[in-house]
Amino acid sequence: MTPTPPNATPTEHIDPWTPTWSPDHTNPSLPPITLITDPHDQPAYTTTALAAHHPRQGRITVHPTPLATAPAYLAHDLTRALGKHLPPPHTDPPWWTGNAEAAWRVTAAWTQTLHINHYVICRAHRITGRHLEHLMALREHTRTHLTLIVSGPPPTALTALLNTVTHHHIDTLPAARQHLNTSPAPLTDTSTTYPWWHRAPFPLPDDEPWYALPPRPRHPAGRPGATTSRSRGTPTQPHPTRHAPPAIALPALTDVHTPSPHHETVAQRIHTHIAHPVHAAAVAIRTLTGYETDQLPHLTAPTPHRPRADLPAQLPNWAALLLDAARVHTELEGHTPSELPAHLTGAHKPFRLTAREQNDVAHATETCRLTPAPLAKRPTRRKSPR
Structure with a gap:
């Protein structure tokens, strides 16, 4: 067998990660999904969820953009919840922001690099079946725990999804508070690995120097x-x-x-x-x-x-x-x-x-x-x- 020259370019091709998911390929060892139901849309549920946003501990709370149904939008919301801003609406956006696969790869890269281990999604009854599929794909790839807060009757797409994966159900505010207020210790010393304190004004004021x-x-x-x-x-x-x-x-x-x-x-x-x-x-x-x-x-x-x-x-x-x-x-x-x-x-x-x-x-x-x-x-x- 002829050895490969040191400077040869390999012909092996690997497929890119795509945000697609099938219940037939779900990893049973993943953390079970947590479903919190709030049939009367009580503000205390959302307030508790937003207070549970602790990036240093790997937990991110996301409040999806209302009525944003395009497949890339939920990825944008997750990326913003990580402290990353997309270009303002009046500017010509980069091409990847309108491409669902590219936008979800950006989210997956940040999730993996920043060691995010728990996403809490508020008002999950409003996200589409496509969004749920992409969320499940992200969960499969990054092994993050997923908590979905449903304020109202669970939609058909979500009910069908939960019938195929391991999950547990919370239907009282005290139980929801106990679940969301559980604060694991930080996985790493984030003061040296990731500066969560970075909060530059967005957009920059006119008096900010060049x-x-x-x-x-x-x-x-x-x-x-x-x-x-x-x-x-x-x-x-x-x-x-x-x-x-x-x-x-x-x-x-x-x-x-x-x-x-x-x-x-x-x-x-x-x-x-x-x-x-x-x-x-x-x-x-x-x-x-x-x-x-x-x-x-x-x-x-x-x-x-x-x-x-x-x-x-x-x-x-x-x-x-x-x-x-x-x-x-x-x-x-x-x-x-x-x-x-x-x-x-x-x-x-x-x-x-x-x-x-x-x-x-x-x-x-x-x-x-x-x-x-x-x-x-x-x-x-x-x-x-x-």
Whole structure:
């Protein structure tokens, strides 16, 4: 048998994760679904559920958008409940927000990366059968506990679903409070793994400063100017006036454990304003290194087989987590067989960005009030006297 050359590209293809579910393929070891029924629509049930929202303990309460029946909308609601904002309605949204499979992959990537172990869904009687199917697919993939609060008669689709899976029923307010007020200990020290305190204002007020990214590195080579966000009607960089001070230059990252206040401000913006994990990670890397969008698809991360890489071996915790989320999302898209070395599958290149996605990253960069570093002035040559 001829051995595979070290630099050969594997032909193995793995299918992406899709939010589809069938009762014939339900894992019986998953936590049972909890159904809380509130036939009289008492406000105390919703109040108790909202008070049970404890991200540090892996529990997220979601209040779905009323009358939003499109398959992607519930995924958006879950992503927002995780503290990630989608673009405001008056802007041209990225393509993935209208695609149900893409939107649910984003939700699944955050759920897995942030170790979310319990979703509490309020007013579950209003979500559609398609939403229930996608929720069940998310439950199967991430093994999260699912609590559904039904304020009124359970719909037919939900009743049919519960007949096929293990579940238990709560129909009194004291029992609901006991269930929702059970607070497990945090799985990890979230103060160092994920900054739940990040709450940048959304959208940013006009007086929030702009920051200039570090200078563009020479390597890897790219095509400068190949992408822009002008197609979205946004300027590529701010135009300072008498009332708008020039962008603040971000300082060099000298210690990953003690970031500057400016880096902390930018971290808050990225975690709050960018819902797509790959785009958020890309903006974080641009913030720390100065790489432009055309260079991102060529960047390599260090691996045991190839420790020399474009990306630093150590990153601040807030940025490392975003890179982890981007990796999980890439795996969900079916790009990286995990049993093969990263340099053979392309997993050491964290940003598989098309031209359209590079435009999305450029737009997300501007949304966080980040602009390319000003071009260095070329020294003028003196003319020698004749």
